[in-house]
Amino acid sequence: xxxxxxxxxxxxxxxxxxxxxxxxxxxxxxxxxxxxxxxxxxxxxxxxxxxxxxxxxxxxxxxxxxxxxxxxxxxxxxxxxxxxxxxxxxxxxxxxxxxxxxxxxxxxxxxxxxxxxxxxxxxxxxxxxxxxxxxxxxxxxxxxxxxxxxxxxxxxxxxxxxxxxxxxxxxxxxxxxxxxxxxxxxxxxxxxxxxxxxxxxxxxxxxxxxxxxxxxxxxxxxxxxxxxxxxxxxxxxxxxxxxxxxxxxxxxxxxxxxxxxxxxxxxxxxxxxxxxxxxxxxxxxxxxxxxxxxxxxxxxxxxxxxxxxxxxxxxxxxxxxxxxxxxxxxxxxxxxxxxxxxxxxxxxxxxxxxxxxxxxxxxxxxxxxxxxxxxxxxxxxxxxxxxxxxxxxxxxxxxxxxxxxxxxxxxxxxxxxxxxxxxxxxxxxxxxxxxxx
Numbered sequence: 001x002x003x004x005x006x007x008x009x010x011x012x013x014x015x016x017x018x019x020x021x022x023x024x025x026x027x028x029x030x031x032x033x034x035x036x037x038x039x040x041x042x043x044x045x046x047x048x049x050x051x052x053x054x055x056x057x058x059x060x061x062x063x064x065x066x067x068x069x070x071x072x073x074x075x076x077x078x079x080x081x082x083x084x085x086x087x088x089x090x091x092x093x094x095x096x097x098x099x100x101x102x103x104x105x106x107x108x109x110x111x112x113x114x115x116x117x118x119x120x121x122x123x124x125x126x127x128x129x130x131x132x133x134x135x136x137x138x139x140x141x142x143x144x145x146x147x148x149x150x151x152x153x154x155x156x157x158x159x160x161x162x163x164x165x166x167x168x169x170x171x172x173x174x175x176x177x178x179x180x181x182x183x184x185x186x187x188x189x190x191x192x193x194x195x196x197x198x199x200x201x202x203x204x205x206x207x208x209x210x211x212x213x214x215x216x217x218x219x220x221x222x223x224x225x226x227x228x229x230x231x232x233x234x235x236x237x238x239x240x241x242x243x244x245x246x247x248x249x250x251x252x253x254x255x256x257x258x259x260x261x262x263x264x265x266x267x268x269x270x271x272x273x274x275x276x277x278x279x280x281x282x283x284x285x286x287x288x289x290x291x292x293x294x295x296x297x298x299x300x301x302x303x304x305x306x307x308x309x310x311x312x313x314x315x316x317x318x319x320x321x322x323x324x325x326x327x328x329x330x331x332x333x334x335x336x337x338x339x340x341x342x343x344x345x346x347x348x349x350x351x352x353x354x355x356x357x358x359x360x361x362x363x364x365x366x367x368x369x370x371x372x373x374x375x376x377x378x379x380x381x382x383x384x385x386x387x388x389x390x391x392x393x394x395x396x397x398x399x400x401x402x403x404x405x406x407x408x409x410x411x412x413x414x415x416x417x418x419x420x421x422x423x424x425x426x427x428x429x430x431x432x433x434x435x436x437x
Contacts, residue, residue: 028191029230030123032271035306035353037313043402045348045395046123046194046356047388048081049074050318051363053370055085058116059093059109063366067113070364071120073378077385078392081194082117083317083358086110086126086175089136090144096136099144099167102174108181114192115182123194125317125358126187127236128172131201138199141167156206159216169223176227188228195232196224197317201276202236204258210242213258214267221269232271234315235264239275239302245309251301253282253294261302265310272355273310275302276318277340280325288332292339299343306353316340316357322373334383341391348398356395359388 026040037044051070058067074082088095088106095106117124130137138158145163146152158164176188176196187193198220204212217235224233241248242260265273277298279291286294299316306314319340321333340357347354363375378385 030191030194030232032232032313035311035313036351037272037355042399042406044355045344045399046081046315046358047392047395048079048083048122048356048358049362049376050083050358050360052085052361053367054082054113055095055106055110056088056093057109057367058112059103059106064109064112064116066364066366068116069379070362070367071116071122073364074122074362075120077378077389078396079122079362079388080392081123081125081356081358082362083125083127083197084113085130085135085200087129087135087171089129090140091136094136096171099141100170100174107178111178111180111182114180114187114190118183118190118192122192124192125195125197125234126175126193127197127200128175129168129199131199131203131236154206156204156212159202159204159212165216165219168220172220172224173227176224188230191230193231195234195271196228197234197236197274198224199236201238202259205256207258208256210244210258210260210263214260214263217264217270218267221267225269233269234272234274234317235267235270236317237261237264237274237276238318239273239277239298245305248301248305251298253279255282262305262309265306265312270312272312273302273306273314274317275299275314277316278318278320279336280321284325288335292335295336295339296343299340303343303347303352303354312353313355314353315355316344318360319357320360320374324373330383334387337384337387341387345391345394345398348395357391 028040030044031038037046054067054070057063071082090097093106094103095110096102114124129141133139139155141158141164142152142155142161144167145161148163150161150163152161152164178187180187180190183190198217202213202217207213221233221235237259239261240252240255240257240259242258242263244260244263248262261273261275264270275298277295279295283291283294302314306312319336321336322328323333337359344354344357359376360374361372361376363370363377365377365379367375376384376388378388
């Protein structure tokens with residue numbers, strides 16, 4: 001009886017279509033319906049993490065235990081989604097060392113990551129290229145084209161050059177069609193993968209109008225869907241507002257980078273919106289209280305716009321607080337986590353568009369060299385780890401209650417149909433004898 005009132009509140013607030021489980025939906029793939037993520041016929045909420053290093057580490061068989069440990073620790077804290085890189089272009093130990101040519105050892109590492117995620121019940125969001133130079137990114141793609149005789153003047157030609165776009169589409173095709181050595185399943189057929197991400201934090205500062213990014217996302221989104229209709233797709237956006245909503249641009253932290261949160265996410269082949277939030281970086285000259293105020297306003301605006309303007313679910317795909325900031329106190333990180341988690345939970349409770357949050361970033365023992373100030377080690381007991389586990393329990397409870405409401409509604413529909421069948425048969429003189437057949 002503890003959550004009885006909550007069950008009926010959800011039944012009133014949440015659209016009925018969210019509770020209509022179908023046989024087709026029970027295949028383990030995360031899907032969307034309206035402004036909700038769905039899994040096996042029920043609304044789905046993701047408490048998760050980022051760990052860009054998974055493939056890189058797993059490419060060395062002697063280090064794979066670190067990947068297994070990370071997933072085990074994450075699962076023990078109720079985390080259900082991990083976002084990681086499915087790219088490493090050129091440079092040291094690349095996945096793609098030249099356009100269309102791949103390092104099998106690195107690809108086997110990604111195979112292992114997907115296999116381990118499956119074992120621990122964790123879904124994956126796989127990003128397909130980087131905006132930045134780390135792990136190659138758009139700069140490496142443009143340099144490859146230059147080395148093949150293309151005259152390109154900017155790294156932003158990544159979004160415009162037919163040759164570069166061809167390189168990228170080939171990478172997409174290769175990854176989606178990859179056969180996993182550990183699971184025996186092609187990536188495009190594996191429900192362990194929740195979604196593909198077109199690019200980590202796409203930016204095109206050479207065209208602040210937003211037209212270049214809009215055209216690129218449109219083209220590439222449809223290309224991904226032409227290969228893989230099973231999986232969700234998102235663009236990888238940080239959430240900066242653009243020309244389609246000039247009144248919203250005042251919320252941006254002074255950035256004008258050629259993306260448009262509303263227009264980019266309205267593209268039909270994009271299944272859900274994403275937002276990132278780093279107030280300690282974006283408004284770094286302000287005090288902690290102002291940063292928290294910015295964070296709350298930033299998330300409120302994006303959750304509202306996802307619900308009413310975009311009409312798709314939204315995921316907080318990156319957030320965090322660095323301990324390397326001047327005058328850092330441990331409680332400050334917990335305040336950021338609390339603020340994000342409260343916003344997500346409040347939205348979920350009322351049937352809103354927020355589908356979860358993924359902190360940056362998860363580390364495990366032996367990964368200290370990857371510490372960037374944001375790393376969380378769940379194996380080390382901390383107040384932040386406790387907050388993470390508590391949020392997982394709260395979102396699990398909401399999903400459980402949604403399931404109860406759905407089952408209640410199905411029972412009522414079945415009972416109503418049975419009742420109609422009985423009364424319908426009485427007029428024929430054989431008083432509902434077919435009901436028991």
